[in-house]
Amino acid sequence: MAAAALATIAAVLLAAGGAPELVAIDAAWDAAVAARDEAGFLLRVAEDSVFSGGVIQAGRAAIREKWARYFAPGGPTLRWRPTDSGMAASGDLGWTVGEASFAWKEKGVAPSPGRYVTVWAKDGGGRWMAALDASLEPVTGRPSTRRAVRTVTSRDGTLEASIGTWESGEGAGRASGTFLVVKERQAGAWRTLVDGEIASPPAK
DSSP: OOHHHHHHHHHHHHHOOSOHHHHHHHHHHHHHHHTTOHHHHHTTOOTTOEEESSSEEESHHHHHHHHGGGGSTTOOEEEEEEEEEEEOTTSSEEEEEEEEEEEEGGGTEEEEEEEEEEEEEEOTTSOEEEEEEEEOOOOOOSOOEEEEEEEEEOTTSSEEEEEEEEEEOOGGGOEEEEEEEEEEEETTEEEEEEEEEEEOOOOO
16 A cells, blocks of 8 residues: 555544544545555445445445446545545444545546545454445434344444434425445443435436
């Protein structure tokens, strides 16, 4: 990895506390995508990973297909920087959140800022994998019905994350999309750490 990339990762590591190991992994993951290194990206995607950007991508094959454009010559660029993180005391589940930017120079698309959340889980060999990943947008505040597609829980039961779909309203006022929520149990009660809802793209 280039010295400049290593310096960037070190700076990010100092800026975001909570789970430094995950911050470093997340920053290196960004560097792989920036280099259009598909193999490096997929090293952190498990067979049962679930990602979302308004539409659920369940499984490594679906994620690879959705992200293929970021590795193609002339394709768009996606950069991100973790700004906060956390991990269960059991050390097998954690999360990172941060700032992201999408651009597509060849199509004249200027950088567009956003936020993201990634939930990391250790696999059977002890390697950190991106179990859940989504754009992070504010919850609408309207009553909605949520259906989880995948839920992961830490070994000690203190950290839990779910990704899935949501629906609200009826008829012309109906809306739908995807969500990702991360919760922590303290003194027997759950508190929400991260909660985001993304509206699905309009039907064509």
